[in-house]
Amino acid sequence: MSAVLEVRNLKKAYQKGKTEIVAVDGISFEINKGECLGLVGESGCGKSTTAKLITRLTAADEGEIFLNGKEITHVNTKELRDVYKDIQMIFQMPLDSFNPRIRLGESVMESMINQGMKRRQAKARAQECLANCGLSSDFADRYPHQVSGGECQRASIARAIANKPSLLICDEATSALDVTIQSQILKLLGQFQQKMGMSCLLICHDLALVQEVCDRVMVMFNGRIVEEGTPDEIIMNPREEYTKRLIDSVL
Amino acid sequence: MEMRLEKSITVRKSKLHKDQTTIKLYVFSALVVVLLLIAVFASQLVPYDPYQQDLGKALLAPDSNHLLGTDRYGRDLLSRVIMGAQSTIFSSLLLVAIISVIGTSIGVFCGYKGGKIDSIIMRISDVFLAFPGMVFAIAVAGVLGGGIMNAVVALACISWPKFARLARGQVLSIKNMPYISAAKLSGSKPAKIIFKHLLPNMMGPILVTATLDIGTMMMELAGLSFLGLGAMPPIAEWGSMMSNGRSMLQTSPWVILAPGCAIFITVMLFNLLGDTVRDVLDPQTKK
Structure with missing residues (x-):
C-alpha cells in the first residue's frame, strides 16, 4: 500500500509572552490509501495544530510533509492551490465554517x-x-443560519468532497453535533471513503467513535504521539499510562 | 404537532420583521434621494438668486415672499439653504467616502498582512489619533489655503485612522474564522478572500460608522469654514451660514435656525438610513 500522506518529524512551537509552547513536538506518521486514521488526545495536546500544519494553514517550524510522494512543506502559494485539490478539511463548528453572507451552494x-x-x-x-x-x-x-448544525456539517462534507480529494481531515467534525447526528455524519463519511477510496484523518476525543470507524489510532499527548495501533489493541491493552487514563475517563 | 405550531409562528415573525426593515429602507432611501435631488438641481429650484444682496430687505422675518426670511444682506434664506445643500452635502459625502475607502483599505491591508508593516502603519495612525484632530486639520488647511476642497483634504488627512483601526480590528477577528480557512482550502486567492469573504462580513460596522460620521464631518467642515479655511464667504454653505447667524440668535433667530434645521434633518436622515442599511445587510438580524 502506498502512503497518501507522510509526515516526518513535524514541529511547531508558539510564542506566548516569553515562554515557548511546543504544540507539536516532532511527530511522524503516515496514512495509507483508503485508510482511516484516528488521532485522539485531550484538548491542547496538538491535534488541531497538526491538522493546520498538514493543510498548511499554519507554517511548520521543522519537518516535512509529503502528499502522494510530493513534498508540500515548502511549496509556494500558487502550488499550494493545487495541493488543495487533494487535501480537504472539515471543521469543528459547522456554522462557523461557512461564510454567513453566502448561500451554501455558492460556498x-x-x-x-x-x-x-x-x-x-x-x-x-x-x-x-x-x-x-x-x-x-x-x-x-x-444561508448557513437557516439550516441546522447537522445539515450544515453535511454541506461542509459536500464542499470537501466536491473536488474528490485523496485525503480528508476531519478536525473534531462531529463534536458539535448531538449523538444521533454524529452517527449519521460518520456513516456518510464512511460511505464516501469507501466509494472514492479516500483516506481520512479523523481527529477526535471520543474513543468509542474512533473504535467504530478507524483502521488505526494514534494517541497524542503533549505534542507527541505516545501510542499507535488498531483501536481494539489500544483500548484493550493500552501500554502507556496516559492512554489508560484516557480510556478510564470515558463515561 | 406542538413543534410544528411553534415553527409556523417563527416563520410569520421573520416575515413581518423583514417587511418592516425593507419598508424602512425604501422610505429612508427615498427621502435621501429627494435630498440629493434637491442638492443636484439646487440652481433650478431656488426661488431667488441666493447671492443677490438687497440691504433694503435685510433681516426680514419669514413671510409668504421669503418663506425662511432673509439674512443681514437681504439674501433669501430658503434659496441659500437649498443652494447650501449642494456644497454641504456633497463635500461631506466626498469626505466620508474618501476616509472610509482609504481607512478601510489601509486597515484591511494591515490586518490581513500583519507583521512589521502592520506595526509601522498602526504606530503612524496612533500618532494621528494622539494629536488633537481639529488643530492638525487647521494647520493642514492653513498650509493648503482656503476653499472647500482643501478643507476636505485637510479633514481626510486626520480622519482616516479611525476607519483603519476599525477595519483592522474587524479583519483580525474574522481572519481566524473557520470559513476563511475553508476559503483558503478551496484554493481562493487572497484578493478573492478579501473581497468575497472578509469585506462583506465587516462592512456593517464600517457602513454605520461612515453614515454616523457624515454628521460629524459636516460640523467639522463647517468649523473650518467658520475659521475662513473652508467655504469662502459668498458661497452658501450651511456651516458658515450658521456661524454668520450666531450673533443674531436673539434678534433674528431664523438666520441660524434655517441652516441648523437643514443640518439636523440631513444628519438624522443619513443616520436612520445607515441603521436601516445595516439591518438589511446583516441576514442574521432578519431572524
Whole structure:
C-alpha cells in the first residue's frame, strides 16, 4: 500500500509572552490509501495544530510533509492551490465554517470555480454533491443560519468532497453535533471513503467513535504521539499510562 | 404537532420583521434621494438668486415672499439653504467616502498582512489619533489655503485612522474564522478572500460608522469654514451660514435656525438610513 500522506518529524512551537509552547513536538506518521486514521488526545495536546500544519494553514517550524510522494512543506502559494485539490478539511463548528453572507451552494461551488470550472457546471456538480450528502437541491439557496448544525456539517462534507480529494481531515467534525447526528455524519463519511477510496484523518476525543470507524489510532499527548495501533489493541491493552487514563475517563 | 405550531409562528415573525426593515429602507432611501435631488438641481429650484444682496430687505422675518426670511444682506434664506445643500452635502459625502475607502483599505491591508508593516502603519495612525484632530486639520488647511476642497483634504488627512483601526480590528477577528480557512482550502486567492469573504462580513460596522460620521464631518467642515479655511464667504454653505447667524440668535433667530434645521434633518436622515442599511445587510438580524 502506498502512503497518501507522510509526515516526518513535524514541529511547531508558539510564542506566548516569553515562554515557548511546543504544540507539536516532532511527530511522524503516515496514512495509507483508503485508510482511516484516528488521532485522539485531550484538548491542547496538538491535534488541531497538526491538522493546520498538514493543510498548511499554519507554517511548520521543522519537518516535512509529503502528499502522494510530493513534498508540500515548502511549496509556494500558487502550488499550494493545487495541493488543495487533494487535501480537504472539515471543521469543528459547522456554522462557523461557512461564510454567513453566502448561500451554501455558492460556498460548495467555490473550490470548483477556483479550479477553472464553468459556473453552470459547478452549480450542477454542487447540487450533485449536496444530494450525495442527503441535502435536497433547495439547500443550495439557503444561508448557513437557516439550516441546522447537522445539515450544515453535511454541506461542509459536500464542499470537501466536491473536488474528490485523496485525503480528508476531519478536525473534531462531529463534536458539535448531538449523538444521533454524529452517527449519521460518520456513516456518510464512511460511505464516501469507501466509494472514492479516500483516506481520512479523523481527529477526535471520543474513543468509542474512533473504535467504530478507524483502521488505526494514534494517541497524542503533549505534542507527541505516545501510542499507535488498531483501536481494539489500544483500548484493550493500552501500554502507556496516559492512554489508560484516557480510556478510564470515558463515561 | 406542538413543534410544528411553534415553527409556523417563527416563520410569520421573520416575515413581518423583514417587511418592516425593507419598508424602512425604501422610505429612508427615498427621502435621501429627494435630498440629493434637491442638492443636484439646487440652481433650478431656488426661488431667488441666493447671492443677490438687497440691504433694503435685510433681516426680514419669514413671510409668504421669503418663506425662511432673509439674512443681514437681504439674501433669501430658503434659496441659500437649498443652494447650501449642494456644497454641504456633497463635500461631506466626498469626505466620508474618501476616509472610509482609504481607512478601510489601509486597515484591511494591515490586518490581513500583519507583521512589521502592520506595526509601522498602526504606530503612524496612533500618532494621528494622539494629536488633537481639529488643530492638525487647521494647520493642514492653513498650509493648503482656503476653499472647500482643501478643507476636505485637510479633514481626510486626520480622519482616516479611525476607519483603519476599525477595519483592522474587524479583519483580525474574522481572519481566524473557520470559513476563511475553508476559503483558503478551496484554493481562493487572497484578493478573492478579501473581497468575497472578509469585506462583506465587516462592512456593517464600517457602513454605520461612515453614515454616523457624515454628521460629524459636516460640523467639522463647517468649523473650518467658520475659521475662513473652508467655504469662502459668498458661497452658501450651511456651516458658515450658521456661524454668520450666531450673533443674531436673539434678534433674528431664523438666520441660524434655517441652516441648523437643514443640518439636523440631513444628519438624522443619513443616520436612520445607515441603521436601516445595516439591518438589511446583516441576514442574521432578519431572524
